[in-house]
Amino acid sequence: MHRPSFRFQGLSGRFPGDIDIFRTTDISVMRGSKFRREWITGWLLLLPALVFLFAFTHIPAVTTILNSFFSTPRGRRPAKFVGLDNYEQMIGDPVFWKVLWNNLWFALGTIPVSVALAIVMALWVNEKLAGRSFVRMAYFTPTVLPLIAVANIWLFFYTPGFGLFDQITGFLLGWPATNYLGNPDSALNAIIVVTVWKEAGFFMIFYLAALQSIPVTLKEAAQIEGAGRWTVFRRITFPLLMPTTLFVCVNAVINSFRLVDHIFILTDGGPDNASALLLFYIYEVAFRFWETAYGATLTVALLVLLSLLALGQFFFFDRKVHYR
Amino acid sequence: MTGTDRDLPPRAGKPIRLESVTRRWGETTAVDGLSIHIPEGSFTALLGPSGCGKSTTLRMIAGLETVSEGRVLVGGEDVTGRPSSKRDLSMVFQSYALFPHLSVAENIVFGLKVRRVGRADREARLARVADLLGLSPLLDRKPGQLSGGQQQRVALGRAIIGEKPICLMDEPLSNLDAKLRHEMRVEIRALQKQLGFTMVYVTHDQVEAITMADQVVLLNAGRLEQAAPPRALYEKPASPFAARFVGTPPMNLFPASAFGRLAGAPAHQLGIRPEAMHLEKGGPLTASVWALEYLGADILADCVAGETVFQVRLPTTGAVVPGQSIDLGFENGALHVFDGQTGRRRDDLVSEFGAQLRS
Numbered sequence: 001m002h003r004p005s006f007r008f009q010g011l012s013g014r015f016p017g018d019i020d021i022f023r024t025t026d027i028s029v030m031r032g033s034k035f036r037r038e039w040i041t042g043w044l045l046l047l048p049a050l051v052f053l054f055a056f057t058h059i060p061a062v063t064t065i066l067n068s069f070f071s072t073p074r075g076r077r078p079a080k081f082v083g084l085d086n087y088e089q090m091i092g093d094p095v096f097w098k099v100l101w102n103n104l105w106f107a108l109g110t111i112p113v114s115v116a117l118a119i120v121m122a123l124w125v126n127e128k129l130a131g132r133s134f135v136r137m138a139y140f141t142p143t144v145l146p147l148i149a150v151a152n153i154w155l156f157f158y159t160p161g162f163g164l165f166d167q168i169t170g171f172l173l174g175w176p177a178t179n180y181l182g183n184p185d186s187a188l189n190a191i192i193v194v195t196v197w198k199e200a201g202f203f204m205i206f207y208l209a210a211l212q213s214i215p216v217t218l219k220e221a222a223q224i225e226g227a228g229r230w231t232v233f234r235r236i237t238f239p240l241l242m243p244t245t246l247f248v249c250v251n252a253v254i255n256s257f258r259l260v261d262h263i264f265i266l267t268d269g270g271p272d273n274a275s276a277l278l279l280f281y282i283y284e285v286a287f288r289f290w291e292t293a294y295g296a297t298l299t300v301a302l303l304v305l306l307s308l309l310a311l312g313q314f315f316f317f318d319r320k321v322h323y324r
Numbered sequence: 325m326t327g328t329d330r331d332l333p334p335r336a337g338k339p340i341r342l343e344s345v346t347r348r349w350g351e352t353t354a355v356d357g358l359s360i361h362i363p364e365g366s367f368t369a370l371l372g373p374s375g376c377g378k379s380t381t382l383r384m385i386a387g388l389e390t391v392s393e394g395r396v397l398v399g400g401e402d403v404t405g406r407p408s409s410k411r412d413l414s415m416v417f418q419s420y421a422l423f424p425h426l427s428v429a430e431n432i433v434f435g436l437k438v439r440r441v442g443r444a445d446r447e448a449r450l451a452r453v454a455d456l457l458g459l460s461p462l463l464d465r466k467p468g469q470l471s472g473g474q475q476q477r478v479a480l481g482r483a484i485i486g487e488k489p490i491c492l493m494d495e496p497l498s499n500l501d502a503k504l505r506h507e508m509r510v511e512i513r514a515l516q517k518q519l520g521f522t523m524v525y526v527t528h529d530q531v532e533a534i535t536m537a538d539q540v541v542l543l544n545a546g547r548l549e550q551a552a553p554p555r556a557l558y559e560k561p562a563s564p565f566a567a568r569f570v571g572t573p574p575m576n577l578f579p580a581s582a583f584g585r586l587a588g589a590p591a592h593q594l595g596i597r598p599e600a601m602h603l604e605k606g607g608p609l610t611a612s613v614w615a616l617e618y619l620g621a622d623i624l625a626d627c628v629a630g631e632t633v634f635q636v637r638l639p640t641t642g643a644v645v646p647g648q649s650i651d652l653g654f655e656n657g658a659l660h661v662f663d664g665q666t667g668r669r670r671d672d673l674v675s676e677f678g679a680q681l682r683s
Contacts, residue, residue, distance in 0.1 A: 217421035220388050225435030225486070226409045235434070239425045 061303070067296035079293065086297040096298065098273050099281040102188055106277055107256040109192035110199065115248055117196065118203035119241070123233075125204070126211045136208070143202040151265035154194045155181075158266070184274035187267050191275050194262055199255060203248045210244040211237070242321040246313065253309050257302060278302055337365040337522030338399035338412075338489040340385060345394035347380050354380045356546040357394070362539070364399075364489075367516050367523040369537035371530060373569070377546040378526045379494055385524060386492050387411050398490065413490035414483040418498060420475050422467040422482075429454075429463040432481040439486075453485045456515075473504045480512070484519060491516070493525045497532065509536055530570050534558065542566050562669050564662050567595045573624065575660070576601075576634035583608055585681050592670065594677065595660035598624070599637040603644075604653030608681035611636075613648045627652075656682075 068086050070079040090096050125136045142150065157164040160179040169175040180190040214237065222232045260280040263269060269276035269284065276284075282302065286295025340362040347355040355377040362368045370378040383389035385396060387408035396404050403411050414435075422431050429450060430437075436446045454460045457477045467475055476496065483491050496512070497505045513536050516523045527533050533540045534554040542549040542557065542565075549569075550562040561567035567575040575595045580586045583594070585608055601609075611629035618640070625636045625644060636652060638644060656678035661670040 215419065215421065217417045217419055218423060220386075220408070221415070221417060221421035221482075222423075222434070222438075223388070223408045224386060224413065224415045225438055225482070227434075227438045228409060231438055235438075236423060242425075 064296045064299050064303075067293055068300045070293055072291055072293040082293075086293055089294060090297050090301065095273055095276075095281065096301075099276045099278050102274070102276060103257065103278045105188060106192060106195070107253060109189070110195045110256055111249065111252040113192075114196045114199040114203060114252060115245065117200040118207050118248065119238075121200065121204045122207035122211055123237075126208060139201040139204050141201065142198045143205075147198065147259065147261040148265060150198060151194065151262035154190075154262070155266055158190055181267050181275075182271060184271050187271060187275040191263060191266060194266070195256075195259060198259075198262075199252065203252070206244050206248055207241060210241050214240050242317070246317040246321055249317070250310060250313055253313065254306065257306060278305075336487075336489055336520045339364040340490065340522060340524065341397040342381070342385070343395040343397065345381070345384060345396060346392045347377070347384060347389060348392045354546055355384070358543070358546070358548055359394075360541050360548065360551055362522060362524060364522050365520050366538045367513065367525065367536060368539045368541060369533035370524065370526045370541050370543060371533040371569070372528065372543035372549075374528055375545075376543040378528075378543050381543070382492050382494055382524060382526045386413065386415050411490075412488055413492060414486055414488045415492040416479045416483045416494065416496045418495040420467075420479040420496075420499075422475055422478055424467055426466075427463065428459060428465050428467070428470070428478050428481075431467065431478055432459075432485055434482060435486045449485050453481045456484075457481050472499055472501075473508070476500060476508060480515070484515065484521075487519075488521065490522045490524070493523065495526055495528070497527075498529075505532075512536070531572070534570065540570075542569060544569075560669065560671075561595070561660065563667050564593055564595065565667075567660060567662070571597060573598050573635045573637075576632075576636075577662075578609075578629070578632050578634070580677075582630045582632050583681060584610070585683060586677065591664040592673065592677075593662040593664065593667075595662060596654050596658055598635045600658035601636045601652045601654050603638065603642055603650055605651055607651040607653030609652040611650060611652060613644055613646050613650060615646055616644065 067079075069081060069083060071082045071085075073079040121139050125132055125139065129135070158180045160166060160182070161177040165180065166175075166177050170177070178186075180186045218236055218240075219232055222236050227235065257277070257279055260277055260283070263275060263277065263280050267275040269280055273281075278298070279302065282295055282298045285291045285298060342358055342360050344357045344359050345355060346353065346357055358377075358381060360368075370381055372378045380389055384391050385398075387403070387406060387410075391404050394404075395402055398411060398413070423434065426434065432453060433446050433450050436449065441449075450463075451460075454463055457480060459474070459477055459481055462470065462474060462478075467478065470478065476499075479496070483493075493512075497508055500508060509532060525533075525536065534557070537554060539551060540554055540557050541551045544565050550557060550566045552560070552562075557566060557570050561570060561575070564577055567577065575597050578594045578596070580590070580592050580594055586594075609629055611627040611634070613625050614628050614633070615626040617624040617626070621640075623638045623640055623644070625638055627634055627636055627650070644650060656675065659674050659678055659681075661673040661677055662668065663670050
């Protein structure tokens, strides 16, 4: 260790400041190693999460994209590079277009209705009413129940002849037995109803939380200015709920591609793919028909679609959302 | 003191009358049989300690709170059951309640838009109000980008642009610093005079009430304590509560027995303001000085007479030291007598007691 400047030579030990210079050097060396140790500790702490994230998210995602350019390995025949063949097959696959179209209808049928219902329910249970917490709980119950169990209950509701709906319509209106799930025209709609029932309560919780963070005085101020209930909602409450609406919509879009559990129970995609959705089709292709390469191709299509939708939503909403 | 509110020129405001208005929540009674008259175009302050029911009273006038019993009349019409939107009044909230997602301009014209006032008229009125309140350069901003004082002005602008006959304010200055509060006090008063609406102003700050109002309505525990012009409230408080609430430091209250010369008098309470007392050799009240507070313009002396602790405002020239025994005197007119039983003011006893104290 040598002195940093000749100016201090010969003054050693005479000025307390001189000794400080050595001490500073010591500390900075120590600090450097200490920083490195903290840095290592930091990465070690992150490691478990990173391992899982890479093992189950990032590596599979990259593998999926790679697989979509190879053929499906079978028996002793290994996978070979096929370029865009799988994508050409997808574009020429009528079932792919069918399930994509189904998914679009499914999204259009579930998202606006469940979001609107969620807002209405949240507004209602935000008011002072008798048994408020009971109603809140009742609305939230479908979210807590496992979708497989729920689908079985709904399977009973939809059963032709003695199911709940047929009993009601048969008793009150004298309608004949209807096979809601067996008819290609109504199968997807029947599934949409189940999904809306399942999701609206979940979204309601977010809206309820958002409503409770809006000061009551804003509503009162608007009332004093002569605004009725509808105007207060349209001009004050709804705009202030926009951040929540954005969040809920992104979730709803992802869910409309993600929730397929009930299809396995209710229709199994049928009849004639009338109620098959994209993810359901991917599952069928990859794990029933074992066309893994084509399954990977469809998955890439789904990922691209979801990313585009999420980006589009953020850009579309961002100009309209007021964040406090 | 003359009847100031009667000599004023006719104004655009409407009178408000409360007839034994009561508000209960279960067991608790927030406002208890309150009857007051608020003349048109007057500036009335609802004054009282926190929890006295003044905000509840204001909210009942606004229609934001339902009335349990009694009637609210605006301009002679019974509006008790009417929603706030049909009461033709404006209000400034303590928190300002500005709409955070709307610009200053949109906030101010919100009510006009709701009532479908035409665009040209709206713009003209907005320009006028913005000019009046100095908000013109801020019209495109959001409330979050404004200072507290500017937000306060926007709230004022929203209240006055509708040119409603009545304006209600719920502690509008409590979120401002002392200097700004003083400025806004003057400004709000001037605005009210200029536009001539009826103002009902809730405050817990007696200085605010005294300096701004034509009429002060003093409430205590949901009941009316006194409704009078500020001078009358200060000079002739109707009860010991009113006497102590208005004026800083508060009026001194003594049991009659604290005065040696009133030994035989009935158990009434005597009140004398700290500023109305002065040193006087052989004066009627003998006290010992306990502590001194130097205020610059004068000295505030904490004194003890018998069992009663009280304060006296003394000139800085007279040398008084803690522990000293002093004699204090006061004019007869400065004496207030409150009945020992009912607590009400007894002006009939003042001259009698005064004479006894002078003897």
